[in-house]
Amino acid sequence: MNRTGPDWNLYRTFLALLDEGSLSGAARALGLTQPTVGRHLDALEAAIGRRLFLRSPHGLVPTETAAAIRAEAEGLAASAAALWRSASAEAGAIAGRVRIATSEVMAVEVLPPILAAIRRRHPGLDLEIVASSRVEDLLRREADVAVRMVAPRQEGLVARRLGQVGLGLFAHRDHLAREGTPTSYAELAAATVIGFDRQTAVIRALAVRMPELTRIDFALRSDSDLVQLAAIRAGYGIGACQVAIAARDPALVRVLPDLFAPSLDCWLVIHENLRGTPRVRAVFDGLAEGLAGHVDR
Numbered sequence: 001m002n003r004t005g006p007d008w009n010l011y012r013t014f015l016a017l018l019d020e021g022s023l024s025g026a027a028r029a030l031g032l033t034q035p036t037v038g039r040h041l042d043a044l045e046a047a048i049g050r051r052l053f054l055r056s057p058h059g060l061v062p063t064e065t066a067a068a069i070r071a072e073a074e075g076l077a078a079s080a081a082a083l084w085r086s087a088s089a090e091a092g093a094i095a096g097r098v099r100i101a102t103s104e105v106m107a108v109e110v111l112p113p114i115l116a117a118i119r120r121r122h123p124g125l126d127l128e129i130v131a132s133s134r135v136e137d138l139l140r141r142e143a144d145v146a147v148r149m150v151a152p153r154q155e156g157l158v159a160r161r162l163g164q165v166g167l168g169l170f171a172h173r174d175h176l177a178r179e180g181t182p183t184s185y186a187e188l189a190a191a192t193v194i195g196f197d198r199q200t201a202v203i204r205a206l207a208v209r210m211p212e213l214t215r216i217d218f219a220l221r222s223d224s225d226l227v228q229l230a231a232i233r234a235g236y237g238i239g240a241c242q243v244a245i246a247a248r249d250p251a252l253v254r255v256l257p258d259l260f261a262p263s264l265d266c267w268l269v270i271h272e273n274l275r276g277t278p279r280v281r282a283v284f285d286g287l288a289e290g291l292a293g294h295v296d297r
Contacts, residue, residue, distance in 0.1 A: 007043075008076065009040065010040050010043055010044040010047070011044070011073045011076050011077070012030070012077065013026060013030065013032075013037055013040035013041065013044070014040075014041070014044055014052065014066070014069075014073055015070075015073050015074065015077055016029045016030050016037075017037070017041065017052075017053065017060055018062060018066065018070060021058075021059040021060055022059040022060055023037050023038055023041075023060070025059075041053065048065070048069075050063070050065040051063050051065065052065055052066040053066060093124065093278065093279070094122045094124060094125065094278045094279050094282045095122070095124025095125060095279060096124070096125070096126065096279050097125075097126045097127075097128060097279075098125060098126075098127055098128070098144050098145065098279055098280055098283045099127075099128040099129075099130065099142075099143045099144045099145075100115075100127060100128065100129050100130065100143060100144070100145050100146070100147070100283065100287070101130040101132070101142070101143035101145070101146040101147070102129070102130070102131065102146065102147040102148075103131070103132070103147075103149065103225060104131045104132065104224060104225050104226045105225035105226055105229060105242070105245070106147055107129050107131035108131070108226060109229070109242075109245050110242075110245070110291070110294055111129070111147070111287075111290075113290070114286065114287060114290030114291065115127055115129075117286065117290060118282070118283060118286035118287070118290070121282075121286065122279075122282050122286075125279060125282070125283065127283070130142070130143055144270070144271070144274055144280050144283070145268065145269070145270050145280060145283055145284050145287065146267075146268075146269040146270075147266070147267070147268060147269075147287065147291070148266075148267045148268075148269055149165065149202050149264040149265065149266060149267070150202060150264075150265075150267070151265060151267060152267065152269050156271065156272055156273075157269050157270070157271060157272065158269070158270050158271070158272050158275055159267050159268065159269045159270075160267065160268045160269075160288060161265055161266070161267055162266045162267065162268055162288060162291050162292065162295050163265075163266055163292075163295030163296050164263040164264065164265055164266065164295060164296045165242055165243075165244070165263060165264050165265075165266050165294070165295055165296070166242070166243040166244070166261065166262075166263045166296060167206075167240055167241070167242060167243065167260075167261075167262050167263065167264065168240070168241065168243045168246065168254050168255075168257060168260060168261060169188075169238055169239065169240055169241075169254065169255040169256050169260045170232055170238070170239065170240075170241045170246045170252045170253065170254055170255065171232060171235075171237065171238040171239070171252070171253055171255055172232065172233060172234070172235035172251050172252060172253075173251055173252070173253050174235045174251075175192070175235040175236070175237060175238070176253055176255070179191060179192060181253075181255060182238070182255060182256060183256070184256075184259075185256075185259060188216065188238065188255070188256060189216050189217070191237065191238055192219040192220075192236065192237030192238065193216050193217075193218050193219055193220075193237055193238050193239065194218065194219065194220045194222075194228050194231050194232060194236060194237045194238065194239030194240075195216065195218035195220070195221055195228075195239065195240075196218075196221065196222070196223055196228075197221040197222060197223045198223055202264060206262055206264075209262060210260070210262060219236075219237055220236055220237060228240070228241075229241055229245070232246075232252065233249065233251075233252070238255050240260075244294055263296065266291065266294075266295045268284060268287055268288055268291070270284050
C-alpha cells in the first residue's frame with residue numbers, strides 16, 4: 001500500500017463509482033471522460049493494494065474492501081464540502097454557503113418561505129438543502145444546520161427546542177364520502193390507510209406511544225413523507241400529516257382527532273464550532289424565527 005495516501009480526487013471517483021455502478025455513469029456524474037475514471041480506479045486500487053470492484057454484466061460490483069472504506073471516503077467528501085463552504089465567504093461576512101438538513105416534507109411544505117426571507121435579509125448567502133428522512137451527521141459536517149423531529153444525542157452539538165409539531169390523521173373528504181369515516185382504531189384497521197415501509201427514529205418514537213399503529217395493514221406504503229401527503233391529497237386513503245400543513249387544504253378532513261393527536265418536538269441543531277460563524281448563525285436565527293409560526297410553543 002502507498003503510505004503517502006492516494007489523491008483526494010481518487011476517492012471522489014470511488015464514491016461516484018459506488019453511486020453510479022459503472023465507469024460511464026461515474027464519468028457523466030463527475031464531468032470526466034470514461035478513460036480518466038478508469039485510470040483513477042486503477043490508481044486507487046494500486047495505492048490500496050486491493051481490488052475495489054468486480055466487473056459483471058450489470059456493471060461494477062463493490063468488493064468487501066470497497067464496502068469497508070466507503071464510510072471513511074464519505075467522511076472525506078463531507079469534510080471537503082464543509083471546507084469549501086467555510087472558504088466561500090470572507091471572515092465575519094454573512095455570505096457564502098450554508099447547508100441545511102431537514103425532512104422532505106419540511107423542505108417542501110414549510111421551509112421555502114422561511115428560506116426566502118433569510119435570503120432577502122442576507123443576499124450574500126447561498127443555501128444548500130439536504131431533503132431526506134435520514135438524520136444528517138452534523139459532527140461529520142454533512143450539514144451546517146439541521147431541523148430535526150428527534151432530539152440529538154451526540155456530544156458536540158448545540159440544539160434549541162423550538163416547540164412541538166402536532167400530527168393527525170387526515171383524508172380527502174371525497175374518500176371519506178366513499179368509504180366512511182372510522183370512529184375507532186378497529187375501524188381504522190379495516191380502512192384504506194397510507195403508511196410507512198421502514199421504521200425511522202420518528203416512527204419508532206410514535207410506535208412506543210401508540211402501539212395500535214403497528215398493527216395496521218397499510219394499503220399504500222412509502223418511506224417518503226411527500227408521497228404519503230400526495231396520496232392523502234389525491235383521495236387514496238387516510239394518512240398521518242402535520243396538522244398545520246393539513247389545515248391549508250380545506251378538502252382534508254381530520255380523522256380520529258381524540259385518539260390520534262401526537263406531537264413531535266422540533267429541534268434546531270448546529271455544530272458547537274459553528275455557533276460563532278456569522279453566516280451559519282444568521283441561518284440558524286432565521287430558521288428559529290420563521291419556524292416559530294409553525295410550531296406550537
